[in-house]
Amino acid sequence: MISPSQWLKRLLPQGLLGRSLLIIIMPLVMLQMVSIYVFYGAHWETVAKRLAKGLAGDIGAVIEATRAFPDPEAQAVTLAIAAAKMELDIRFVPGGILPNEPPPPPSSFLERAMAEAMDERVQRPYRLDADAFEREVVIKVQLSDGLLEIYAPKKRLFSSTTTVFILWMLGTAMLLFGVATVFMRNQVRSVRKLAVAADRFGKGLDVANFKPEGATEVRQAAQAFNIMKGRIQRQIQQRTEMLAGVSHDLRTPLTRMKLQLAMMGDAEGRADLEEDVAEMERMVEGYLAFARGEGSEKPIPASLPDLVDEVVGRFRRQGSTIDLHSEGKLVLALRPDALSRALGNLIGNAIRYGGHVWVRVGQRTDAAEVLIDDDGPGIPEASREEVFKPFTRLEESRNTGTGGVGLGLTIARDIVRTHGGDVLLEDSPLGGLRVRVRLPL
Known part of the structure; x- marks a missing residue:
């Protein structure tokens, strides 16, 4: 089962650029979240309540004016003033009655703010419909002699500062993110050049x-x-x-x-x-x-399978039995003479101490590999690092009449390591020793 820390590590970016940008973005996102919370929790709430009270106050003023001047001509003047100065389209329905049922609960903060304002400043039965029209809010107020229908523009309840604030935050965030990306990419580029070198x-x-x-x-x-x-x-x-x-x-x-x-x-x-x-x-x-x-010797692009084939060919001409298998084309930056000497030492050892030798060349993940297997006595696991030391020979497991001064494996590993690779000794599935030569691509 994956632990939370491992799961988090998998989600986090692996590169320096991604992690650096994450360090910049996370505080920015947290700052915006706090700003939005403060804005919606304080500023926007206060503005919305004031707008709702202003609209409710205008409706209350119109109702009081119509009660104070019940003459039809005076009421028409009042409604005309409301339309011109308050942006309220008010229609009177004589004998109109609101449905005899409880009003639906407010579904949004604006509806709640408007309900509180109407209860405070109008104090009459009403119905609020904010979804009937796209740009208007319909408010129906019950009067003693009829129904007053008020069509108010929604902009009287919504503040444009909300959109401006959100766009300002997103715009500045994207600008800061772009600037940070440019600067961090330049910094990471120098680190990448150092890594490549x-x-x-x-x-x-x-x-x-x-x-x-x-x-x-x-x-x-x-x-x-x-x-x-x-x-x-x-x-x-x-x-x-x-x-x-x-x-x-x-x-x-x-x-x-x-x-x-x-x-x-x-x-x-x-x-x-x-x-x-x-x-x-x-x-x-x-x-x-x-x-x-x-x-x-300077490295040059060379085919590794061709180089191995050339080394194996020299031993075959001397009568040695070697099974060679190559997997496709592998072109690397090699020192051909030095690597040929290293492979010659390794294959020569396999021939000297085994009856038959198998050589395989191919690509394994991010490296090219040369596998050399023999069916000889092998080397004990505890002594496999010891044999790479200069002038070291394992007399108890090797034929004392074979000659040599104990530098063959040392020279081979030294050459392979100058190519950025390594030479490893393992158990061969054929019963002897397996020599694994790894060269980075």
Whole structure:
């Protein structure tokens, strides 16, 4: 069952722009609701009562004038004055009688206000009909000698300030909402640019000439991002140059050692020394490969299925059995040489420790995935993160005669992470190890 807090979170906007506008709109709506309550509860109610009392007072004055001057000519003058000065169309029906039944209860506030005013200022039986005509209110008052019918315009009971007030509130609210949307969109745009720059840098793409803009806090975050980017790039360059330099410097003594071994002839212990030198040479090559994983290759749009097919083709030409399946076209910004080296390391490990290898390439939600399954011994779950550390080999579960210095998985994950992705190890449904390579789209 969904809790109220979770239900509320689902209703709230997820983006910064939507939430910022909500922060602006909610107080505005609450202010308008309070204003409307105050207006209708005080101002409009007071005005409506005064208008009703004014109309009832005019009707009462006309009735008193007709009683004071019962002459037909005087009554006609009174009714003419009422029509000209009071906007009241009054007709006298001699002998007219109101229905002998209680009046219907007032259905609106205006009818209640008019009823109170008639009881106060006229004090005679009456009937009020506000729905008979579109622009007039009909009021019938019982007199001793007949029925007085008064047709009064509805504008005498309705104040135009109500419509003006509502239109003013809606107009200003829409204007403020438009201005707030424009300003907030400009502020959010700078945050989005910062997010795009961080995402591109996380994927190893070039983020050149990123200019801080927007509010002070956003500029500070953008400047901090630029400083962080420069530090990370310098650190990567220094590490690459150090590893490359050390590996290159080791080649000279190794070459001298190989030359001396060749001149030793069949001396005792030569075979062991040659094996040690060969092991050192493999380690130096591993260092150089690790350094090249952070190389300066630029990302370019490339087809991931074609790249995987090329890597698998190299192993097939060497006699390996690999089942490859690709799902459609997937074009990403890739460093083809570096990613080819990473996939080669992963597929090579699967071939080395399994009898058969299955490779799948496809799109999964928001990422492209390469799945590499083998039917080998696998890797214990507790050791799956350990094997990504440099120079780590699980001798208890891997063949000790396979060689290597423990940098293959390290180099592969390092390259994939420079693309913004990751390499994960899982149990394979085929009984061995599954390597999941995720690359963001």
